[in-house]
Amino acid sequence: MSVSFLISQAKSVQKVIDENSAEIEVLDQKIGDGDHIFNIQRGLKLVVELEDAIKDLPLAKALNMIAMKVLSGIGGSSGALFGTFFMTMAKSSDLDKDVDFNKACEMIISGIKAMKERGKADVGEKTMMDVLLPVSEKLNELKNESEFKPGLNEVIKIAEERMLSTKDMLATKGRASFLGERAKGHIDPGARSSQLIIDTICKSVINN
Amino acid sequence: MKKFINNNDDFLKESLTGFGKAHSDIINVNLDPSFVSRKNKTKDGKVSLISGGGSGHEPMHGGFVGHGMLDAACPGFVFSAPTPDQMQAAAEHVDSGAGVLFIVKNYSGDIMNFEMGAEMYSGKNDSIITNDDVAVEDSTFTTGRRGVAATVLVEKIVGSLAEHSGTLEECKKLGEKVNKNAGTMGVAFTSCTVPAAGKPTFDIGDDEMEFGVGIHGEPGRKREKIQLSKTIVGNILEAILDNLKPEKNEKNLLFVNGMGGTPLTELYLVYEDACQILQSKGIEVTKSLVGNYCTSLEMQGASITLLKCDDEILKHWDAPVHTAAMRWGM
Numbered sequence: 043m044s045v046s047f048l049i050s051q052a053k054s055v056q057k058v059i060d061e062n063s064a065e066i067e068v069l070d071q072k073i074g075d076g077d078h079i080f081n082i083q084r085g086l087k088l089v090v091e092l093e094d095a096i097k098d099l100p101l102a103k104a105l106n107m108i109a110m111k112v113l114s115g116i117g118g119s120s121g122a123l124f125g126t127f128f129m130t131m132a133k134s135s136d137l138d139k140d141v142d143f144n145k146a147c148e149m150i151i152s153g154i155k156a157m158k159e160r161g162k163a164d165v166g167e168k169t170m171m172d173v174l175l176p177v178s179e180k181l182n183e184l185k186n187e188s189e190f191k192p193g194l195n196e197v198i199k200i201a202e203e204r205m206l207s208t209k210d211m212l213a214t215k216g217r218a219s220f221l222g223e224r225a226k227g228h229i230d231p232g233a234r235s236s237q238l239i240i241d242t243i244c245k246s247v248i249n250n
Numbered sequence: 251m252k253k254f255i256n257n258n259d260d261f262l263k264e265s266l267t268g269f270g271k272a273h274s275d276i277i278n279v280n281l282d283p284s285f286v287s288r289k290n291k292t293k294d295g296k297v298s299l300i301s302g303g304g305s306g307h308e309p310m311h312g313g314f315v316g317h318g319m320l321d322a323a324c325p326g327f328v329f330s331a332p333t334p335d336q337m338q339a340a341a342e343h344v345d346s347g348a349g350v351l352f353i354v355k356n357y358s359g360d361i362m363n364f365e366m367g368a369e370m371y372s373g374k375n376d377s378i379i380t381n382d383d384v385a386v387e388d389s390t391f392t393t394g395r396r397g398v399a400a401t402v403l404v405e406k407i408v409g410s411l412a413e414h415s416g417t418l419e420e421c422k423k424l425g426e427k428v429n430k431n432a433g434t435m436g437v438a439f440t441s442c443t444v445p446a447a448g449k450p451t452f453d454i455g456d457d458e459m460e461f462g463v464g465i466h467g468e469p470g471r472k473r474e475k476i477q478l479s480k481t482i483v484g485n486i487l488e489a490i491l492d493n494l495k496p497e498k499n500e501k502n503l504l505f506v507n508g509m510g511g512t513p514l515t516e517l518y519l520v521y522e523d524a525c526q527i528l529q530s531k532g533i534e535v536t537k538s539l540v541g542n543y544c545t546s547l548e549m550q551g552a553s554i555t556l557l558k559c560d561d562e563i564l565k566h567w568d569a570p571v572h573t574a575a576m577r578w579g580m
Binding site for chain 1: 283362363366452468471
């Protein structure tokens, strides 16, 4: 993981999220209040715009700037959660040394753990954690393998299955929890956007 | 979408700037990070009250900054929680040494962002969470009930206690009491349009209403055919009374709140229906508030809040207040 990797991934994710924005917006209007896609798009735009400011910075500093931008520029649950994710990654030790696959996995795992604590949500509550937590567990299995590309294909599969599994869940966290039974039958928009992000990044790592 | 708008990115900034100019005798508007604060510095030793939340509920919360109510308000984007740096900056700006009480509506995004703001602020602080909406069931396994119109009452009543030298602990305790003593339920006839979305949040038929609607156009208990006002009001009050169970000799505040698109003539009609129904059940209405205080953009609809009042609550309700949206006694 490097600053240029972060920037190029942010650009790819931005493209994919934009392509799927109408779908996510509809999902959120069904069970939320419709702000999720705008928050994610605003956040990605802000991060992509940081390119000139962070491209020559050390990784820890760049992550910290991304965290503060996400935290102050997005709002809503997404801002707090993704801000927490980047802030935690920025606090990892030894970021001045080479960040290999193992280290990158550990950073992502600790970032997702911090998101779980901040949002107080677990698997089965119809949120983005339904995708992120199983992905984090899989990365924990994969992190020590020298040949990790096949494993990343499994990560892609897990993310998709777990995203789809939110469709029949009752929501117990977030705005959708106020709906009770009426939230059933709709995929959680946060689970969908998280799955798209994971899908995009894994595919890019596999293909490089 | 038909709205007064120049461009979407500047929507909030332009509105806040206008708000600041229109009420420059009472408040200041700070941009980047955005917060509204009192024009006159909070007096030393007074607990500072800070609230905030997504925009689109005006006059809540910026309209309640001023003597006898809030010290600062942090507006987020439309229907999106504000960010921790706003809360931190507002707290640093207004804290006069007696600590800061954050008043937060019960939504996941608001709670997370206020929590982070509180962690980033080094001074003494505490929070209360409002969750007065009886339309959604309370459960330890869910996010719980939504914070809606009674937040206005909490801000007014605790604001008076803070003005009268209440400590941080006392302010928190009174705020929790007001929240616990209040129940709210709303109904919507039309949807609302978030400017960034450009189209209504939900579809609703010409002859339909959403019973138990939230203040962001979230669905409520059920979709029904529209009925006579007294039937709607009766059903809302039944849900509230079921929950609050006021005693016959207890004093109550009746608050009819417009969602933004319903004229005052209708709100007063709702108030009259509510008074008659409560009277027939032997429930005494001692205090009143009618108007658009906790809105959902241009949504047509209204919510009713009943607040059980003891002497402490009554005293602080009547105390002078001078804000952009609420003023009496001074």
